[in-house]
Amino acid sequence: MSAVRFEDADGIAVITIDRPARRNAVDLEVAHGIARAIDAFEARADLAVAILTGAGGTFCAGLDLAAFTRGEIPILPGRGFGGLTESPPGKPLIAAVEGWALAGGFELALAADLIVAARDARFGLPETKRGLVAGAGGLLRLPKTLPYRLAMQLALTGEPIGAEAAHDHGLVNILTEPGGALTAARELAASIAANGPLAVRASKEIVAMSVDYPSTGGFDAQRPLVERILASRDALEGALAFTERRAPVWAGE
Structure with a gap:
């Protein structure tokens, strides 16, 4: 089975990272799968909006460290981490977040134009805890959304922020009850798809x-x-x- 699923209906594409046993961590297969899904979305005139989400109650835990130790670096030339972070689609992309969006997973969400999240979702850039930096766009995009000092706090401490606080500061567009992020994202996408x-x-x-x-x-x-x-x-x-x-x-x- 593919690690990334692509479905479409009513002008809306849904791209699902489908590795729940690995908390939807990103390896090369996921990166290529997301890239192919974005290409399919962009190529079809009947699709107006895409939603990126994760299976099994987690958005994405970031880099698959086990795959990394085997030499896999899921960064595609011209596209960035996960086949997305350096080259988002020209059409709108919504992240539907349940559970954790960590490290590269948070950076995938930040590459989207809009974020819908369950109230118990958590966002974080824990790279500094592992001696790394969030080089897939997190450090570049976060200060454009959050207040400077809050963005700096997340970047330097590696500690996460909850969805409700993220919503209060404008990082999350819509809050839902747990399990409702994808449904609300579809509703938001439908309101966009109805426009020119x-x-x-x-x-x-x-x-x-x-x-x-x-x-x-x-x-x-x-x-x-x-x-x-x-x-x-x-x-x-x-x-x-x-x-x-x-x-x-x-x-x-």
Whole structure:
């Protein structure tokens, strides 16, 4: 059986790390499986949003240390750890987190655009406890979401943060009862999938790049994307559907 499952329905792809006996730890098979799943998601125009989750009540425990001792390093060229952290998809990705998201597993979640988590979920970067650093994007992305000193505390102590505290600080979008993260993630994904696909993709790109631009530079950087959307068939369809009081029929162009 594959270590990564790919399912789709109603414009939503679900990518599941399926190694519950290993707490969904990432080895090379998982990295290649996630990369293939992301490629399939990106290639299909009928899929608007993807959800990344883990089987068996755990999101991901990070690097499979047993595989690492055998010489496996699950970092793919141009894609990063787990086939994802250095090259997230252009379309929206939601992490649905139950249980632990640790080390590289937390970094996989941080590579997503949105996080839905069970109230008892835990997030952590314990690398310093093992003499390592969180080099798969955790140290780069965490300070863009959490207050600087809290991000520094997590990075330096290696101690985890609970989902409720993470939600209070804006790291988690939606909290659910235990066992409900994937269902809530599907509901969130459905609300995104109902929108214009070109507009969603462009909006993600602009929001993602905005953190690296001052306000004036940001307007210049977003202008080609905004102009392309204004000239699209979907923009006209959205306006017509509103004036005609009907649901829009998106063409994706």
